[in-house]
Amino acid sequence: MEIIALSGINIVYAVASLFLLAAGLSIIFGMMGVINLAHGEFLMLGGFAFVLSVNAGINIWISMFVVAPLVVMVIGMVMERLIVRHLYGRTVETILATWGVSLLLIGVTSVTLGYQQLGVSAPLGSVEIGDYRVGGYTFFIIGLAFAVLAFLYAILRWSSFGLKARGTMQSASTAATLGVNVGYVYSATFGLGAAISGLAGAAFAPIAGVTPVSGLTYIGKAFITVIAGGPLPLIGTSTASLLLGFINAAVTAISTPVLGEIALLAAAILLLRLLPAGITGRFFRGGL
Amino acid sequence: MKTELTSPAFIAALVIGGAIVFAAPLFLETYDLFNFTVFAIMAMLAISLNFVWGIGGILSLGQALFFGLGGYAYAITAINLGSGWGLLAAIAVPCLFALIVGYVAFYGRISDVYFGVVSLTISLILYNFVNSTSDAFYTIGAARLGGYNGIPSVPPIQAPWAAQPLGFEAMYMLCALTALVFYLGVRLFVRAPFGRVIVAVRENDLRAELLGYDPRYHRLVVFAIGAAMSGLAGAFFAAWGAFIGPDTFSVSFAAQAIIWVLFGGLGTLIGPVVGALSVSWFTTWLGEVRLLDPNIALGLLFIISVLLVPNGMVPALRRVLERLRIVKERADT
Numbered sequence: 001m002e003i004i005a006l007s008g009i010n011i012v013y014a015v016a017s018l019f020l021l022a023a024g025l026s027i028i029f030g031m032m033g034v035i036n037l038a039h040g041e042f043l044m045l046g047g048f049a050f051v052l053s054v055n056a057g058i059n060i061w062i063s064m065f066v067v068a069p070l071v072v073m074v075i076g077m078v079m080e081r082l083i084v085r086h087l088y089g090r091t092v093e094t095i096l097a098t099w100g101v102s103l104l105l106i107g108v109t110s111v112t113l114g115y116q117q118l119g120v121s122a123p124l125g126s127v128e129i130g131d132y133r134v135g136g137y138t139f140f141i142i143g144l145a146f147a148v149l150a151f152l153y154a155i156l157r158w159s160s161f162g163l164k165a166r167g168t169m170q171s172a173s174t175a176a177t178l179g180v181n182v183g184y185v186y187s188a189t190f191g192l193g194a195a196i197s198g199l200a201g202a203a204f205a206p207i208a209g210v211t212p213v214s215g216l217t218y219i220g221k222a223f224i225t226v227i228a229g230g231p232l233p234l235i236g237t238s239t240a241s242l243l244l245g246f247i248n249a250a251v252t253a254i255s256t257p258v259l260g261e262i263a264l265l266a267a268a269i270l271l272l273r274l275l276p277a278g279i280t281g282r283f284f285r286g287g288l
Numbered sequence: 289m290k291t292e293l294t295s296p297a298f299i300a301a302l303v304i305g306g307a308i309v310f311a312a313p314l315f316l317e318t319y320d321l322f323n324f325t326v327f328a329i330m331a332m333l334a335i336s337l338n339f340v341w342g343i344g345g346i347l348s349l350g351q352a353l354f355f356g357l358g359g360y361a362y363a364i365t366a367i368n369l370g371s372g373w374g375l376l377a378a379i380a381v382p383c384l385f386a387l388i389v390g391y392v393a394f395y396g397r398i399s400d401v402y403f404g405v406v407s408l409t410i411s412l413i414l415y416n417f418v419n420s421t422s423d424a425f426y427t428i429g430a431a432r433l434g435g436y437n438g439i440p441s442v443p444p445i446q447a448p449w450a451a452q453p454l455g456f457e458a459m460y461m462l463c464a465l466t467a468l469v470f471y472l473g474v475r476l477f478v479r480a481p482f483g484r485v486i487v488a489v490r491e492n493d494l495r496a497e498l499l500g501y502d503p504r505y506h507r508l509v510v511f512a513i514g515a516a517m518s519g520l521a522g523a524f525f526a527a528w529g530a531f532i533g534p535d536t537f538s539v540s541f542a543a544q545a546i547i548w549v550l551f552g553g554l555g556t557l558i559g560p561v562v563g564a565l566s567v568s569w570f571t572t573w574l575g576e577v578r579l580l581d582p583n584i585a586l587g588l589l590f591i592i593s594v595l596l597v598p599n600g601m602v603p604a605l606r607r608v609l610e611r612l613r614i615v616k617e618r619a620d621t
Contacts, residue, residue: 035405086595091401092347093594096550099349099543100590106540107583216539220412223405258420265413269389269406273396 002129007253009129013138014252015245016145017204021218022225022237023148024197029226030233031169031189033091034084037098039222040215041105042194046072046201047210048109051118060123068202069195076194080187088186102215109212119209137206144203148196153234155192156288165189166288221248221264228268230278234288239279244268298475305471309464313457321460323572325528327565328463332521334548334564335470340514342555343478345490346507347404350411351518352545354382356536358519359526360418360433363442368429371445371453371527378523379516386515387508394504394511408542415537438533442526463524467561470517475557486510540583544571547586550593553600562602 025039036042049071053063079101087094124136156162167175168185176182201210208214225244229236247267252260275282313321337351361381366374389410393403422435431439444453445462454462477483486506488496493503526532535541544567552563567589571582597604 033401035401037408083591083595092404093598095349095401095404096546097591097594099546100587100594102587103540103543103583103590104587107581107585107587110583111581216412217416220409220416224409227402227405227409256420258417261413261416265409269392272398272402272406273392276396276398276402278402 002132005129006132006134007249009134009138010253011246011249012142014249015241016142018221018225018245018248019145019238019241020141020148020200020203022222022229022241023152023233024193024195024200025222026226026229026233026237027152027193027196028190030231030236031165031193032088032186033231034094034098035091035223035226036193037095037219038079038102038105039197040219041102041109042072042076042197042215043201043204043218044109044210044212044215045075045105046198047205047214048113048118049198050202050205051120051210054120055118060120064202065199069198072198072201073191073195076197077187077191080190084190085183085186106212106215113212115211117209117211120206122206141203144199148199149234149238152196153288156234161185161188221261224265224268228271228278230275230280230282232280232284232287235284236278236280239284240268243271243279293476298472301475302472305468309461309468312464313460318456321456325456325460325463326525327568328460328467329521329524329528330548330564330568331467331561332463332470332524333518333545334552334560335467335474336514336517336521337545338549338554338557338560339474339477339517340511341549342560343474343483343490344486344507344510344514345400346511346514347400348407348511348514349404349546350407350409350542351514352542353407353411353414353537354386354515354518355522355525355545356411356414356418356532356534356541357382357385358522359532359536360439360522361519362523362526363439363532364428364431364433366443366527367431367439371443372448374443374527375445375520375523378519382515382519382522383512386512390508390511394507397504408539411537411542412539415534415539418534418537436534438531438535439526440531442530442532444530445524445527459528463528466520466524471557471561478557482506482509540586543586543590544568547590547593549600551589551597551601553602553604556600556602559600559602563600566601
């Protein structure tokens with residue numbers, strides 16, 4: 001009984017963390033069709049912002065929910081203004097330019113912060129299930145994933161910004177003729193995606209620690225989840241996280257985490273053979 | 289085909305390239321020759337990436353993974369069976385892997401951008417996998433994969449009829465000649481009927497398909513050939529340094545290959561070679577003087593290439609020369 005509960009928690013945790021890691025990327029991809037190759041570095045910067053501000057004496061929750069998202073949002077918006085803006089509509093060039101930003105951010109952080117790993121111990125103690133103990137932080141990550149999903153859904157579905165953003169997503173030129181400032185929407189969307197990435201990076205910092213290259217450990221999973229999910233940011237990423245997170249956790253449970261990752265990749269590639277535009281390229285059309 | 293073989297540009301490339309290959313050992317010290325060998329290997333990788341991306345139009349962001357696969361295939365096979373089989377494996381394994389990935393991707397008609405990201409992700413995950421193989425469990429015959437330590441003492445290349453493995457000079461000749469053959473081969477390929485179809489598929493795959501050419505099949509062939517070329521380069525690299533490690537699967541190595549091609553001039557024939565040589569030389573120099581973190585330099589170069597010289601250095605220089613010629617002609621008349 002306890003084993004079943006534990007594996008259940010592990011699977012839900014894998015799904016939730018996959019969603020958290022990919023959410024910021026999927027917002028930017030869904031809105032602009034741009035794969036932001038600097039996504040891993042957004043996560044890394046979020047982690048650093050969080051750890052450094054906790055070490056500076058700021059409350060841990062304020063660091064996670066305010067400082068980290070704000071810092072990464074500002075960096076994301078600056079990057080959008082300086083580089084991505086000049087390349088809209090040229091997807092391949094955007095990918096390459098964001099790759100350059102990724103290398104640049106890795107280089108700058110390794111020069112300024114060094115290569116040693118920084119960390120904060122995970123708060124929230126642990127919960128006992130029979131003879132086993134599960135970190136309370138595991139449940140926090142699961143809750144956070146649901147909160148982020150609900151927050152993004154609410155913003156995109158009900159706010160005036162969400163309406164404009166969805167309009168721009170469907171047809172940027174039509175939105176522009178109706179008086180929407182498309183440049184502003186892109187900038188704000190990029191900022192929103194970056195802020196969510198910063199939050200996710202902060203949330204994983206107590207578990208994995210932060211180094212200048214720690215973004216690289218996350219991005220493989222994040223990319224493949226977003227690609228498998230297809231063009232709709234929320235439904236796509238959450239269904240893909242469900243499917244791939246389940247496979248990842250199941251294979252990890254019977255072998256090693258690396259084989260779990262390989263199984264995730266193999267499943268995603270098979271999925272793309274059947275649904276080349278991702279899950280939401282065929283299903284749930286017109287959703288969020 | 290015949291016209292290309294006898295065209296002045298082709299003969300000039302053959303003569304100049306041949307002269308560089310054969311004359312270099314006469315003038316260079318052993319240490320420089322050693323470095324030039326690795327430049328030739330990097331040029332091979334650049335030519336293969338350009339073949340896939342610039343000529344075939346396939347956004348293979350993770351092309352360097354075939355270089356790593358080739359290196360590992362060579363190392364493992366050469367340790368067990370000797371270097372001849374190693375070279376064969378270094379061509380066959382990446383080619384086979386590319387056929388599987390390419391079949392799924394091209395026959396599933398995955399879009400360009402998706403394919404690029406998927407190929408990069410495969411590279412990332414291979415990197416994590418190889419890094420996790422330090423356990424003695426991951427041993428193939430006499431070769432231990434060695435995880436993040438890589439495989440040391442990879443055997444050098446030895447011709448079946450020779451008593452000794454290739455020395456520095458012979459190794460340089462082999463790598464430089466192969467790079468030259470790659471370059472000339474790609475040159476001939478784009479003029480050949482099959483190459484023309486490839487270019488047509490790159491320019492407009494729907495139109496090519498309506499004319500009766502299957503873009504999926506043509507892409508698959510280009511991708512597999514490119515993977516075999518990268519794999520051979522990887523084998524030479526492993527034999528050159530007697531070492532192959534997981535860094536060949538790393539994102540920054542994949543990025544370097546992309547920068548060479550982008551900086552030199554995507555789709556031009558000589559551009560990627562120029563890019564590979566100049567950027568590798570630049571990063572080696574940076575490593576020596578410790579002026580700037582290599583990631584910062586590569587990142588800046590990447591961004592500048594995309595924003596300011598989107599067609600690459602070689603076409604940009606060509607345009608400058610053309611303009612100078614026009615100015616001079618006007619001045620003359």
